[in-house]
Amino acid sequence: MDNLAREHIDINTLRLLYTRHKGFIAPFLVIVVVVILFAKITIPSIQDLLKGYEEQKVAIQTLENLRGNLNFVKSLDNSSLTSQFNLMTKALPIVKDFDSVLNAISDSSNKSGIAIGGFKFVVGDLSKEEEGNEYPTLNVSLSLIGGAEAVDKFIGSLTKVLPLSEITKTSSQKDTSIVAIDFYYKLVKPSKNNDSLPINPVSAKGLSLINELSAFSIPEVQEVQSSDLTPSSTSTSFANPFF
Amino acid sequence: MSNDINLRVKRDKNLLKEQSKLKVFRLIAIGALLTILLMSLSIFLLNQKLSNSSADIEKDRESVLVEMKPFRGKEAKIIIVNNRIDNITKVLNKRMDVYKILNTILGKIPGGILIETLEFSGKKISMNITSVSLIPIDVFFNDLIEMAKRKEIVKSLTLESLDAVGLTGSYKISINMNI
Numbered sequence: 001m002d003n004l005a006r007e008h009i010d011i012n013t014l015r016l017l018y019t020r021h022k023g024f025i026a027p028f029l030v031i032v033v034v035v036i037l038f039a040k041i042t043i044p045s046i047q048d049l050l051k052g053y054e055e056q057k058v059a060i061q062t063l064e065n066l067r068g069n070l071n072f073v074k075s076l077d078n079s080s081l082t083s084q085f086n087l088m089t090k091a092l093p094i095v096k097d098f099d100s101v102l103n104a105i106s107d108s109s110n111k112s113g114i115a116i117g118g119f120k121f122v123v124g125d126l127s128k129e130e131e132g133n134e135y136p137t138l139n140v141s142l143s144l145i146g147g148a149e150a151v152d153k154f155i156g157s158l159t160k161v162l163p164l165s166e167i168t169k170t171s172s173q174k175d176t177s178i179v180a181i182d183f184y185y186k187l188v189k190p191s192k193n194n195d196s197l198p199i200n201p202v203s204a205k206g207l208s209l210i211n212e213l214s215a216f217s218i219p220e221v222q223e224v225q226s227s228d229l230t231p232s233s234t235s236t237s238f239a240n241p242f243f
Numbered sequence: 244m245s246n247d248i249n250l251r252v253k254r255d256k257n258l259l260k261e262q263s264k265l266k267v268f269r270l271i272a273i274g275a276l277l278t279i280l281l282m283s284l285s286i287f288l289l290n291q292k293l294s295n296s297s298a299d300i301e302k303d304r305e306s307v308l309v310e311m312k313p314f315r316g317k318e319a320k321i322i323i324v325n326n327r328i329d330n331i332t333k334v335l336n337k338r339m340d341v342y343k344i345l346n347t348i349l350g351k352i353p354g355g356i357l358i359e360t361l362e363f364s365g366k367k368i369s370m371n372i373t374s375v376s377l378i379p380i381d382v383f384f385n386d387l388i389e390m391a392k393r394k395e396i397v398k399s400l401t402l403e404s405l406d407a408v409g410l411t412g413s414y415k416i417s418i419n420m421n422i
Contacts, residue, residue, distance in 0.1 A: 027272035
């Protein structure tokens, strides 16, 4: 009996509350819907819009760079650029260029008048750069006819020849010497999205380096034969025991 | 007559209060609805404008890329030249000028000294020399000591041995240098 009375009271109370506040329900629902719309649609739309503006800024920058690059590249003198390109890729080849290395050795031998008794060439994988090495090299071990002075002469000639090299070891006896040389090379890694970056002209330092390197000799690429490694000016006293 | 005992008046007052609350509530709801509508419209218009200008930029980019096509070779060359300059500079800064080192040391050797062996590896040079007289050996050794003092190429110098070879009447010395 008590329960029934309470239920009646509750229903009545609810009815009363509904009748009293029914005017609030519609605006309340509108506000709830507005809040949901704001949170679920408006805020993400604003974020997308801001992201769009950022992307547009990048696109404008890229376009400006592209225009700048186009004007710059148009203004470049092709023949001078080609000669710079040839010089620099001879100095530091973009591949394991063992032809150039052999020519450099042959040229140095001819210029210094020091005969080469033999050589060992460590080429390795022609298609791969040495992993983890910032300065990859081609290693050549030469046997020279002559002592320390011959090594000095030969190295003297080699330092003025491209590609760039470094002597890592020499061992001279009275009449024979062994010289280990590292010839540098460096692959060009393809870069992503190049258009977004401005192309810089060759710096003043770069130009002076180009001038410095243009004084070096670049032996013509030719078929190196075993006899080329014996200096032409040498007499029988420098006769190569290998050939 | 007191309002407290007049229930009709009190009820009217409460009703007015309720109505004014409802009015404010309705105004807030309409205001919020209008605000969100305006915001949505603005975002839509801004998006339209943004996509139009993005399309223009893309069109411009395409046309510049088409114009750039014949110059791609030149572009690649200048990029490689700059790349080589950077790498060559690094190599030149890193590599040891062995020719200068050997040439300087050999240049200090006076006449009358014969180089038996000369070894260079890493940062070490070792050499064996012979001479029939101690004078040129002394001159050479003093020069090397001076160089070591000035830290010019030679950082430290060790005289490993000095032998007098009785049969040939010559002197043989063995030197180690750290460079």
